Amino acid sequence: MKRRPVFLITMLCFGFAFFYIPILSMIVYSFNGSRLVTVWGGFSTKWYASLFSNRQVLNAAVLSIxxxxxxxxxxxxxxxxxxxALARFKRFRGRTLFSGLVTAPLVMPEVITGIASLMLFILMAEYIGWPATRGFTTVTLAHITFCMVFVTTIVHSRLVEADEAIEEAAMDLGSRPWQVMKDITLPVISPAILSGWLLAFTISLDDVVITNFTTGPGTTTLPILIWSKVKLGVTPDINALATITVVIVGLGVFVAGVILNRAEKRRERDMHMAYQANQ
Amino acid sequence: MTRAAFFPRLRHWFNRRGWIKITIATPYVWLALFFLLPFAIVIAMSFATRTPTAPPFSFGGEHPLMNTAHFARLFSDDLYIRAYLNSIGNATVATLLCLLIGYPMALGLTRVSRSWRNVLLMLVILPFWTSFLLRVYAWMGLMGTNSWFNKLLTEAYNFVMPADMALRYIPMMNTGFAVVLVTVYSYLPFMILPLYANLEKLDLSLNEAAMDLGSRPFQVFRDVTLPLSVPGIIAGSLLVFIPASGELIIPSLVGSSSRPMIGRVISDEFASARDWPMASAVAVALLLLLVGPLMAYSYYEGKSHEKPTAGGGN
Structure with missing residues (x-):
């Protein structure tokens, strides 16, 4: 007996409407000719022009990238x-603390991570003199720290899924553990490493709270600039900026999805052919 | 040992044991330095005394090392108690709403055909890849008093309600409602994805067996699917609840300034009042409130680090 899950499909439709109506509305209003953000004043691309002539926005975007x-x-x-380390080295001293350290930053409220990092950087500047001022270096250090755990999550789950039999076979054939890691494990998880990099890149590009705490005068990233503009209210050029972001991210996710999908299929086909050849 | 033999020996060490040690030690030391140490500083700072120097604290004075005055103030000052209640209440309501909306969506995703499923999953993840700030901003546009969305809601409201209760617009911006709405919007993917990962693994033949034995669809859901999806519910709820309770951006953009939220209190104590010890004490107290949920999360995550079949998932 197969019944169409009407209720679930309806919920999916409502859910996706909820997800996308605000974004679509923002895109439509980025082409609004009126200065008033809520009144439609005809089609216009002037907010895009004003955005691209705004040096402040361009500089912030370059810095963020x-x-x-x-x-x-x-x-x-x-x-x-x-x-x-977590997936392949089953026991080492301090493993429990280590696995706690890679999960905690994933869910830690950002405000706490932010003030904690800021205090660390101020005290470092005070007592060891490096980094002397807050800005590019401190923001980058903080971003590396909270982005790396996302990469760990992706790589770890890929390694746990990956078949260890190939690695064991290589070991049985006399390969050293390091050779196995270099020649087998790392190539196998390379799609996961790539998606980890992409995730880390977008998270870093998007971060407001931690950047807000760890940055200094003169280092204004794009989200910090948007944040300071948006606090004052809705402005049409931010709509244009948002539209550009959505389009770039949408294309990026689409292209990355296609590439990863192809790489995965090719790998599967190669493995299948290698298997057939050995029969 | 001659100098010439040094590099071959180094390489030998690297190939045998060295690479393992380096692989463990590098990220370990990094996280200890840039994640663990800052937390130790926050905890120590919450017992320090505020001074007008730079940096603005000292461990001396009347209460060397253990100044508990800031924790006492947490309970005596009405502002902090209200902020905690607002934040926790807000995070709780948002988590429940995410569950109510996200569960049927996740279940629906497991019931559509494979090709549709990949497209829809991509559509769930896509807003998550776009800027968080811009997603909050999108709602600021919708909730404003003159927006098409507000007008539409006002029309609907006036149509249903008696004429003497008619409104010119619905006040949505800078209310508690706005904060909950935008929190649900921003964190919904964090609920859907772990739930989907959990529900997808469930064996549908159990449902069929229950149906064959005469259960009605709702009974099957209540007695089979729901109990089996508890790990997904827990993981999703924690992924929403914990970050939502310390949220800073949403309340400061769409919330009311008369409703203090804990994220803003921490940020203001630190930046505006320059009271590091007080900001640290507020943060430590928030961590203590969250320690249960955080431990639960790392427990479930830790279990998934041990074996791939355990609940959780990301």
Missing amino acids: EIALLSATFATILGTMAGV
Whole structure:
């Protein structure tokens, strides 16, 4: 007996309407000709023009991207190491504390992480003199720290799912553990490492609260700039900025999804062919 | 040992044991330095005394090392108690609403065809990848007194209600309602994804067996699906409740300034009042309130770190 789950489908429709109506409304109003953000004054792209001629916005965007590239890369290296350590080294001293340390930042209220990091940086500047001022360095250090645990989560769950039999086979054939890690494990989890990097990049690019605490004068990232503008109310050029962000992110997620999907399929096909060849 | 033999020996060490030690130690030391140490500082700071120096604290004075005055103030000052009650109440209501909306959505996702499922999952994740700030901002546009959304709601309200209770617009911005609404909107994917991960793994033949034995669909849900999805419910609820209770952006953009929220209190004590010890004490008290939920979360996460089949999931 197969029945259409009418109630569930209805809830899905309502849920997606709830998700997307605010975003669609924002996109539509970014083409509003009127200065008043709530009254429709005809189609216009002038807010995009004013956005692209705004040096402040462009500088903030470039700074945000620089910080995000740097912190995503370091977060991926550190996060992958932590994921490998948790998934493959079953016992080492302090393992319990370590697994607590990689889960706590995921759910910690950002305000607490923010003031905690800020106090650390102020005390570091006071007592060891580095980093001397707050700005690019401190923001990047804080971003690496809270982005790396997201990479760890992704890499770890991929490693737990991955078949350890191949690694064991390589060991039986005389490979050293390091060779196995380098030649088998890391290539197998490379899609997970890539999606970890992407997640770290977007989280860093998006962060307001922790950046707000750890940044200093002269280092204004894009979210901090938007935050200070939005506090004063709704403005049409932020609608334009939001639309650009949504389009870029949407395309990015779509392209990454397609690439990852293809890589996964190719890997599966290669493994299948290798298996067939050995029969 | 000659100098020439040093690098081969280093490489030998790296290949045998060294790489394992480096893999564990590097992230460990990093997290200890930039995550654990800051927390130790916050806890120590909550027992310090405020001074007008820079940095503005000292551990000397009348109560060396253990100044508990700030914790006493938490209970005597009405502001802090109201802030905790508002924040926890807000996070609780938002979590329940996320569960009420997110559960049927997650269950619905497991019931649609495979190709639809991938598209819909992508659509759940997509808002999560766009800027958090801009998602809050989108609602600011919708809730304003002159927006099409507010006008639509006002029309609907005036249509239903008697004429003498008619409104010109519905006041939504800067209310507790706005904070709950935007919190639900922002955190809903965090509820749906762990629930979906949990529900997807359930064996549908159990449902069929229950149906064959004469259960009605709702009974099957109540007696089979719901009990089996408890780990997903717990993981999703914690992922919403814990960050929502310390939320700073949403209350300061759409909330009312007369309803203090704990995230803002911490931030204001720190930045405006420059009272580090008090800000730390408020933060420590919030952590103590959250310690139960946090432990529960790491317990479930820890279990999933041990074996892949355990609940939770991200």
